[in-house]
Amino acid sequence: MAPRPPFRGAGDAPPPLPAPATWAFFLDLDGTLLDLAARPDAVSPEGGLAGMLVRLERMVSGALALVTGRAVEFVDELFPEQRFTVAGLHGAELRPSPSLAGHLLPPPPGTGDAAAFRAAQDLARDRALPLPGVLFEDKGRAFALHYRQAPEQRDAVARIMAEALALAGTGHRLRDGKCVVELGPAGQDKGMIVRNLMGSAPFQGRYPVAAGDDLTDEAMFRAVNALGGLSVRVGPEEALARSAASTGIETPGAFRSWLRGMTG
Numbered sequence: 482m483a484p485r486p487p488f489r490g491a492g493d494a495p496p497p498l499p500a501p502a503t504w505a506f507f508l509d510l511d512g513t514l515l516d517l518a519a520r521p522d523a524v525s526p527e528g529g530l531a532g533m534l535v536r537l538e539r540m541v542s543g544a545l546a547l548v549t550g551r552a553v554e555f556v557d558e559l560f561p562e563q564r565f566t567v568a569g570l571h572g573a574e575l576r577p578s579p580s581l582a583g584h585l586l587p588p589p590p591g592t593g594d595a596a597a598f599r600a601a602q603d604l605a606r607d608r609a610l611p612l613p614g615v616l617f618e619d620k621g622r623a624f625a626l627h628y629r630q631a632p633e634q635r636d637a638v639a640r641i642m643a644e645a646l647a648l649a650g651t652g653h654r655l656r657d658g659k660c661v662v663e664l665g666p667a668g669q670d671k672g673m674i675v676r677n678l679m680g681s682a683p684f685q686g687r688y689p690v691a692a693g694d695d696l697t698d699e700a701m702f703r704a705v706n707a708l709g710g711l712s713v714r715v716g717p718e719e720a721l722a723r724s725a726a727s728t729g730i731e732t733p734g735a736f737r738s739w740l741r742g743m744t745g
């Protein structure tokens with residue numbers, strides 16, 4: 482692989498990637514491609530986002546994956562006309578785009594006990610119900626409690642989710658995110674997905690670029706950095722200071738403009 486092209490320092494939006502067709506893209510959804518919303522079900526892609534991702538995917542011969550905490554099913558509903566390669570539930574799910582079907586290795590199946598998981602889910606849903614502003618999100622093999630509309634409930638949410646984890650037992654773990662605590666399959670993270678995909682065509686042999694805005698994206702940044710790629714933290718400069726990312730872009734809108742500058 483050729484040496485990594487030079488970039489401007491942390492805090493500056495990077496210039497367009499040199500030779501963008503030679504890169505592989507690992508893109509987070511919420512807070513990166515999508516503006517954050519008050520509720521998990523209130524997000525909607527900006528007009529033109531799907532088309533721009535399709536152009537980008539073509540430009541890099543399919544080396545593009547959406548790497549998200551959402552379930553694959555949710556992403557498909559968000560982009561009903563497309564079937565992108567999606568790593569869902571923070572790496573526990575992997576659904577290749579139709580052109581890559583059969584080429585990508587799925588993550589190992591989870592080892593958790595389904596009945597214990599359901600008991601944990603019921604506990605979290607029931608305990609959250611009387612807490613004003615706390616929202617329960619069902620993601621299939623994972624669930625989350627959100628406190629964006631009630632930041633004062635953060636500790637209560639943390640306690641409920643710790644109890645839920647004790648019920649769910651081995652094979653599960655908690656993940657902290659922006660105003661959210663999630664419980665889902667253990668054993669995978671976004672960094673593992675990057676390493677997995679970078680071992681297969683069409684990702685193999687390319688420079689990886691990963692973009693994200695949250696704690697769970699740090700594993701992806703570290704993986705990409707180790708592979709000599711570019712990691713982009715979307716958010717304010719203070720967030721970049723605490724991140725492993727090599728550069729930063731302030732908002733999802735600015736990040737989308739950066740991509741659009743490469744795809745037209």
Ligand SMILES: O=P(O)(O)OC[C@H]1O[C@H](O[C@H]2O[C@H](CO)[C@@H](O)[C@H](O)[C@H]2O)[C@H](O)[C@@H](O)[C@@H]1O
Pocket residue numbers: 509510511512516517518519520521522523524548549550551618620625627629658659660661663695697
């Ligand atoms: O990995 P991502 O694609 O960034 O997904 C991470 C979590 O995003 C969602 O929650 C976040 O976005 C919501 C909508 O903007 C916001 O209301 C919430 O406060 C954020 O934490 C999603 O609901 C989770 O399932 C994802 O894991």
